[in-house]
Amino acid sequence: MATEISRASDHGQMAFLVKWGASIIQIMGYAATGFGWSPWNLYLFLVGVLGWLMVGVLWKDRAIMLVHLVALGAMLAGMASQ
Structure with missing residues (x-):
């Protein structure tokens, strides 16, 4: 039982860190877009999207994963078409 609680706590902490890290990186992507810093904006958005996809997996939230x-x-x- 204690192991399950510890694992759930670690899981929640990981989701928390990834969620905030991905959000900050996506905000940096918006700023890079605003300043015309291409292709850095795309790289930042790519990392942010992958982070949020990981959060969706950790939370088992299909809507977040789909988006x-x-x-x-x-x-x-x-990116491949450019």
Whole structure:
């Protein structure tokens, strides 16, 4: 029982850190877009989207996973076409 609680706590801490890290990186991507810092904006968005996809997996939240999988696919398709 104590091991399960410890594992859940570690899981929650990991999700917390990834969630905030990905959010900060995505905000940096918005700033990079605003300043015209291409392609850095895309790289930042890519890391942020992957972080939020990981959060969706950790939380077992299919809506978060779906949105970020679609965003990841669109970004990769756009990057490959350039």
